[in-house]
Amino acid sequence: MIMASWAQAAVFQGLAENTLVRLGEISCERALVDGQELFCQGETCRGLYVLLEGAVLVRRTRSFGGTPSVMAIIQPVQSFGEAALFGDGCYPASAFSLKGSRVRIFPAKRFLAVMDSEPSLCRAMIQAQARWLRAMVGRIDLLCLPTGLERLRCWLMETMVADSFQRLPVTKKILAATLGMTPETLSRALRRLETLGVVDLQGDRIRVHRQRAGTQASSEGLS
Numbered sequence: 001m002i003m004a005s006w007a008q009a010a011v012f013q014g015l016a017e018n019t020l021v022r023l024g025e026i027s028c029e030r031a032l033v034d035g036q037e038l039f040c041q042g043e044t045c046r047g048l049y050v051l052l053e054g055a056v057l058v059r060r061t062r063s064f065g066g067t068p069s070v071m072a073i074i075q076p077v078q079s080f081g082e083a084a085l086f087g088d089g090c091y092p093a094s095a096f097s098l099k100g101s102r103v104r105i106f107p108a109k110r111f112l113a114v115m116d117s118e119p120s121l122c123r124a125m126i127q128a129q130a131r132w133l134r135a136m137v138g139r140i141d142l143l144c145l146p147t148g149l150e151r152l153r154c155w156l157m158e159t160m161v162a163d164s165f166q167r168l169p170v171t172k173k174i175l176a177a178t179l180g181m182t183p184e185t186l187s188r189a190l191r192r193l194e195t196l197g198v199v200d201l202q203g204d205r206i207r208v209h210r211q212r213a214g215t216q217a218s219s220e221g222l223s
């Protein structure tokens with residue numbers, strides 16, 4: 001029975017054991033230090049990745065300049081880099097480790113060779129692209145909310161485990177960029193949510209009250 005943690009990634013769920021064995025044989029693990037670049041926007045795809053530990057930031061630089069846009073914050077056990085396997089074969093964004101991380105790398109040519117003989121893996125890749133598309137639609141919806149306060153509240157509801165103190169998975173600077181805010185505005189928004197009883201702040205830890213983070217809080221001054 002395959003017990004490797006990379007096999008827990010959604011893209012590999014439901015694959016036959018013999019397919020997982022083949023994927024395990026062609027792949028390897030790599031450790032990343034904080035801030036290390038994994039791949040750069042525009043470079044030729046080297047493969048598909050699954051994050052096993054840590055966190056990875058995916059961001060895209062616009063052709064007309066400006067601040068790079070945060071596309072996603074990858075958490076274990078998520079796959080990323082799938083889109084670059086197809087089309088022009090180049091990464092559409094850059095990826096950096098946010099902390100000491102560990103990834104499983106599936107080299108592009110070998111992975112595509114397995115796809116050629118495994119229809120189930122082809123279906124899995126289509127499903128993976130559909131998940132990314134839905135995630136990007138959700139991100140557009142989030143960024144279209146009228147205020148930074150609302151964007152932060154919704155992000156906390158979607159990301160944090162309710163009713164228990166925990167640390168943010170990323171720095172406040174990264175979170176602010178993700179939500180289209182400045183770090184100063186983010187800090188003010190957190191204090192406002194604390195005043196409304198939506199969150200409790202304890203040093204660098206935060207507790208989200210699920211019930212208070214819902215529609216009741218909106219009626220008390222979030223909108």
